[in-house]
């Protein structure tokens with residue numbers, strides 16, 4: 001029993017080393033990422049019981065409509081290269097139709113006074129493509145932002161908007177990338 005425990009310990013260590021090695025193979029594409037349910041939901045969606053979580057993704061409670069806003073913290077990534085792409089994994093069953101969509105934008109707040117700035121070219125919207133199944137999109141034009149955590153807080157805002165309750169759009173996750181993965 002004691003030997004088995006020792007062997008398991010060795011196996012666990014070997015696995016950790018393997019994971020560490022594989023993680024370092026391609027370390028530069030993703031600056032930051034999160035699954036949907038790890039973001040904080042804005043209170044209108046909470047007060048109106050609009051959202052539900054399934055498998056780490058966020059979507060509307062059946063029959064409900066409106067806007068679910070999520071705020072996803074982007075903490076400092078020491079050693080990370082400045083990202084240029086925002087990448088969204090989602091489902092928008094009416095494609096370019098305007099009744100339903102998922103949108104994301106990269107935002108910064110000044111540490112001195114909370115002044116809000118949407119970072120130029122760092123917004124994406126599922127209505128720009130007619131794919132109606134689970135999909136991913138990224139901004140076509142690279143954004144240029146030298147991340148400065150001494151001066152700003154950073155986050156990604158995601159809006160899941162639904163007016164047609166027959167459509168079941170989903171927000172799975174979002175990331176900041178360099179270059180386009």
Ligand SMILES: [Ca+2]
Nearest residue numbers: 094095097100
């Ligand atoms: Ca749509």
